[in-house]
Amino acid sequence: MGKTKVALIVATWVIPISILVTHIVSDPYMDEIFHVPQAQQYCKNNFSSWDPMITTPPGLYFLSLAHVASLFPGMLFMQTASSFSDVCSTAILRSINGVLAVICSTLVYEIFICLRPALDERKKTLYAVVLSLYPLHWFFTFLYYTDVASLTLVLAMYLMCLKKKYLFSALLGALAVLLRQTNIIWMLFVACSGVIDYTTAHQKDKIQLTYTNEADKKDGKLASNKGVKVGSNLRKRSVGNLADAVDHSITGTHSVSVPHSPGLFNEIQDILFTSWHLKWQLLISFSPFFLVLVSFVAFVFWNGSIVLGAKESHAVSPHFAQIMYFSLVSSLFMAPVHFSLSQVRVLACSFWKNRPLSFFQWFMALIAGFLSVHFFSVAHPYLLADNRHYPFYLWRRIIKVHWSMKYLLVPLYVYSWFSISNILAKVQKKIWVLAYFLACAAVLAPAPLIEFRYYTIPFFFLILHSPVNNDSIWIFMGTIYTAINIFTMTMFLFRPFQWDHEIGTQRFIW
Numbered sequence: 001m002g003k004t005k006v007a008l009i010v011a012t013w014v015i016p017i018s019i020l021v022t023h024i025v026s027d028p029y030m031d032e033i034f035h036v037p038q039a040q041q042y043c044k045n046n047f048s049s050w051d052p053m054i055t056t057p058p059g060l061y062f063l064s065l066a067h068v069a070s071l072f073p074g075m076l077f078m079q080t081a082s083s084f085s086d087v088c089s090t091a092i093l094r095s096i097n098g099v100l101a102v103i104c105s106t107l108v109y110e111i112f113i114c115l116r117p118a119l120d121e122r123k124k125t126l127y128a129v130v131l132s133l134y135p136l137h138w139f140f141t142f143l144y145y146t147d148v149a150s151l152t153l154v155l156a157m158y159l160m161c162l163k164k165k166y167l168f169s170a171l172l173g174a175l176a177v178l179l180r181q182t183n184i185i186w187m188l189f190v191a192c193s194g195v196i197d198y199t200t201a202h203q204k205d206k207i208q209l210t211y212t213n214e215a216d217k218k219d220g221k222l223a224s225n226k227g228v229k230v231g232s233n234l235r236k237r238s239v240g241n242l243a244d245a246v247d248h249s250i251t252g253t254h255s256v257s258v259p260h261s262p263g264l265f266n267e268i269q270d271i272l273f274t275s276w277h278l279k280w281q282l283l284i285s286f287s288p289f290f291l292v293l294v295s296f297v298a299f300v301f302w303n304g305s306i307v308l309g310a311k312e313s314h315a316v317s318p319h320f321a322q323i324m325y326f327s328l329v330s331s332l333f334m335a336p337v338h339f340s341l342s343q344v345r346v347l348a349c350s351f352w353k354n355r356p357l358s359f360f361q362w363f364m365a366l367i368a369g370f371l372s373v374h375f376f377s378v379a380h381p382y383l384l385a386d387n388r389h390y391p392f393y394l395w396r397r398i399i400k401v402h403w404s405m406k407y408l409l410v411p412l413y414v415y416s417w418f419s420i421s422n423i424l425a426k427v428q429k430k431i432w433v434l435a436y437f438l439a440c441a442a443v444l445a446p447a448p449l450i451e452f453r454y455y456t457i458p459f460f461f462l463i464l465h466s467p468v469n470n471d472s473i474w475i476f477m478g479t480i481y482t483a484i485n486i487f488t489m490t491m492f493l494f495r496p497f498q499w500d501h502e503i504g505t506q507r508f509i510w
Contacts, residue, residue: 001121006108006125007102007103010102010129010132011102014102014141018141018142021094021489021493022094025492028144029507030388030507032143032145035054035060036090037051039065039088039093039144042058042064043064043085044085052309054309056146056180057177057308059149059175059177060179062178068093075087093144096144096149097140097142097144097148098142101141101152104137104148105129107159108131108464110159111158111159114159115162115464115465126474129478131464134333134456134460135481136452136453136459136510137460138485139488139489139492139510146179147456150180153172153173153176154457157169157172157176157190161194162197166285166286169194169289170187170289171288173186174187181296182447183457184293186439187289188439193432193435194286198281198282203270267429268431318376318445319377319446319448320371320372321373321376321378322378322444322445322450323372323440323441324369324373324413325413326440326444327417328412331420333480334468335480336476338416338420343423346422347419362414366414369410369414370407379395380449383395388509389508390488390508391450420462423467424462424466426467427467443457444458495507
C-alpha cells in the first residue's frame with residue numbers, strides 16, 4: 001500500500017511537468033541532440049549507426065525500444081502513429097524517464113523496508129517522496145538523459161542484493177553498466193556490501209550458537225542441583241539475554257546503531273577470516289558479479305578507453321578535488337543534518353575525546369585537501385566556456401573569485417567528509433564506510449568535468465544509510481528541494497537566452 005502511495009504521489013508531478021516541458025521545449029536540447037537521434041536510429045532498426053560524440057553505452061536506447069514497443073499497439077489503434085519509428089518522438093523518449101522516476105521512488109521505499117524495518121509506513125512514504133524531489137534526480141526526469149535510468153537500475157541492483165538474490169542483482173548490474181560505465185564501481189560496491197552482510201550474518205549465527213551451547217551447559221548444572229523446572233526457566237532467560245548481547249556486539253550493515261563497534265583493522269581481519277572459511281559459498285553466490293567485471297575489463301581493453309566517443313574531451317585525469325566538491329554539495333543537500341549545532345557539537349566532542357588521534361586525522365585530511373585543490377583541481381574547457389550550466393557560475397563566482405578561495409573552502413570540504421563518516425558510522429561498519437568512500441573516489445576522481453549529476457548515485461547511498469528519523473528534518477529537506485526545483489525549472493523554461501556566436505535558444509541547466 002505504501003509503495004502505491006509513493007508511486008501515485010510522484011506521478012502527480014511527473015505527468016504535468018513532463019507535458020509542460022515538452023510543450024515549451026519540444027526540440028532536443030543539450031545532450032539530447034545526441035541521444036534522441038541515436039534512439040531514433042535504433043527505432044528504425046539501424047543498429048549499425050552510432051554517433052561518435054556519445055560517450056555512454058547504448059543501454060538507454062534499448063530500454064527506450066522496450067518502452068516504445070509497449071506504447072506502439074495503443075498508438076497504432078488510436079491512429080496517432082502509423083509506424084514504429086513514428087512513436088520515437090522526443091516527447092515519448094523523454095517519457096521513459098518519467099516512468100523510471102516513479103519506479104525509482106518505489107525502489108527507494110522497498111530499500112527503506114530492508115534497511116530500516118522499524119520505520120512505519122508513513123515515515124517510509126515521506127522519506128521516499130522527499131528523495132524523489134532530490135534536485136539533480138528530479139530535473140533530469142523530464143529530459144532524455146541517462147541519469148534517471150542509471151540510478152533506477154543501480155538501486156534495483158542494490159535491492160536485489162539486500163534480498164540476497166545475487167544472480168538477479170548481478171544481471172541488473174550488467175544492465176546498469178550498459179547505461180553508464182562508472183556503474184561498474186557501484187556494482188562492485190554493492191557486491192562488497194553483500195559480502196559484508198553475508199559474513200557478518202555468519203559471525204552472528206556462530207556466536208549465538210556458541211552462547212546457546214554455553215547456556216545449555218550452565219543450565220544442565222543448574223538443573224542437576226535445583227531441578228529441571230528452575231533450570232529450564234533460567235535457560236530461557238540466559239539465552240534471551242545472550243542473544244541480546246550478540247545483537248549488540250555483532251552488528252550488520254543494516255543495524256539501527258553500532259554502539260561498540262570494533263576498530264577498522266579488526267573488522268577487516270574478521271571479514272577476511274570469515275570469507276576464507278566461507279570461500280566456496282561466497283564464490284557461488286557472488287561469481288556473477290565477477291563475470292560482469294571480467295566482461296567490462298575485456299571491453300575496456302578492446303575499446304582502448306572507458307568511454308565510447310569523444311575520448312579526447314573525456315580523458316581520464318586525476319581530479320581529486322572532485323571528491324572534495326562532492327562532500328560539500330552532498331552535505332549542503334542534507335544541511336539540517338550535517339550543519340546543525342548538534343552535529344557540530346558531536347564532532348567537536350569526538351575530536352576532544354580522541355584528541356591525539358583526531359588531531360592527526362584532521363591534520364592529514366587538511367593536508368590532503370590542500371594538495372587536492374592545488375595540484376589536482378581540473379578546469380575543463382567545457383566548464384570554462386559553457387555558461388548554460390550552474391557549475392560555470394559557481395566556479396567563476398565562488399571558487400575562482402579570488403586565488404585564496406579554493407584553499408579557504410578546504411576546511412569545509414574536510415568537515416563535510418568527517419560529518420558524513422560520523423553519520424554513516426552510527427549505523428554501518430567501518431569497513432562499509434571505507435568501501436563507500438573508495439567507491440565515491442573511484443567514480444569521481446577520474447572525471448575531469450564538474451557535473452553535479454555525477455553525485456546523484458553516491459548521494460542516494462549516503463542518505464539511504466543515514467540514521468535520520470526526524471520527520472521535521474525530512475520535511476525541511478523536501479521544502480529546500482522543492483524550492484530549488486521550482487527555481488531551476490523556472491530558469492530552464494522561462495529564462496531562455498541567445499548566444500551571439502551560435503544560432504538557437506539556450507537554457508540554464510544543471
